Amino acid sequence: MSDNSFGRLLRVTTWGESHGPALGCVIDGAPPRIALAESDIQHWLDQRKPGSSRFVTQRREPDSVKILSGVFEGETTGTPIMLMIENVDQRSKDYGDIKDKFRPGHADYTYWAKYGIRDYRGGGRSSARETAARVAAGAVARKVLSHILGPGVTIRGALVQIGEKSIDYANWNWAGTTQNPFWCPDPKMAMEWEDYLDGIRKAGSSVGAVVEVHASGIPAGLGEPIYGKLDAELAAAMMSINAVKGVEIGAGFAAARLSGEQNADEMRRDEDGRPRFRSNHAGGILGGISSGQDIVVRFAVKPTSSILNPRETIDRFGSETEIATKGRHDPCVGIRAVPVGEAMMALVLADHLLRHRGQVGGFRAGFDRR
DSSP, X not given: OOOOEEOSSSEEEEEEOTTSSEEEEEEEOOOSSOBOOHHHHHHHHHHHOTTXXXXXXXXXXXXXXXXXXXXXXXXXXXXXXXXXXXXXXXXXXGGGGGTTBOOTTSSHHHHHHHHSOXXXXXXXGGSGGGHHHHHHHHHHHHHHHHHHHOTTOEEEEXXXXXXXXXXXXXXXXXXXXXXXXXXXXXXXXXXXXXXXHHHHHHTTOOOOEEEXXXXXXXXXXXXXXXXTXXXXXHHHHHHTSTTEEEEEETTGGGGGGSOHHHHSOOEEEOTTSOEEESOOTTTTEETTEEOSSOEEEEEXXXXXXXXXXXXXXXXXXXXXXXEOOOSOOOSOTHHHHHHHHHHHHHHHHHHHHHHHHHHTOSOOTTOSOO
């Protein structure tokens, strides 16, 4: 099995390579009679596409999506939805010097060790270019969520750390994430990041980042108590994103420093009889099942492995050598990971929503929303 598919009832298969003619995905299991147009998908792709600022790769891809199947007269038909995004700005010649060399920190060696062949043009299938297909699929998942749950579902992400520079959570402002090139909710830190990343970029180096994704309006009850835990599948989804090396749910690793009293999300009852939590250290998931609070996931993205500064490596013949990667690369790939994290959140939640509906039906009256 090559594992190019994920999800159970809402199943997504992505296809294509960084420098191939096109890439895309097939989405199977989307319910019928959901309004869907290319513009619904393009909105989210435009947030991820390269070349949007000097802080991301300058590869100029319009990322225009085409719906090839599964939609008739503006509505989903219940059959597989196939989406295609053409590649139009490949520069394969930039990679000619490294076709026999393995880039440190990249998937070059492991792909070659596994398959005995690799597409050295931008990393082929291992390139973050593949995530465009995920964002397109995530747009469909958002439509599924709003179709079943209504317009109250919101999924949004933010960049909370670049290198050693973290935001001040006291300054958090969701509106600010669309007003700077970093998806940063702290306007003061966004300005500091500009000078910081300019220096990283001019030095020919790169730096890592931390992304935080929130989902609001998700009812209590999604997820399974053992092997289909919602937090486990969200963690797996985020870890599948290129360059992600760690995932936290809610307080995450910081919970290890708390006492039981501090970590427990105490509960009271609202006037309407629904539970009201006094904190959300659990990140909206208890025992693998959503609690109705905001679902909060955080993931760490390593520094971009493709950098201009020479690094020591070996080639496929076993000889020691040096490598410096040419071409157009992100000084901080975490910036464009924000819409990808949102997409993966949407896909996991939509899949679990369909699974819940198939097993249980609806949601318990009085405990359906938070």
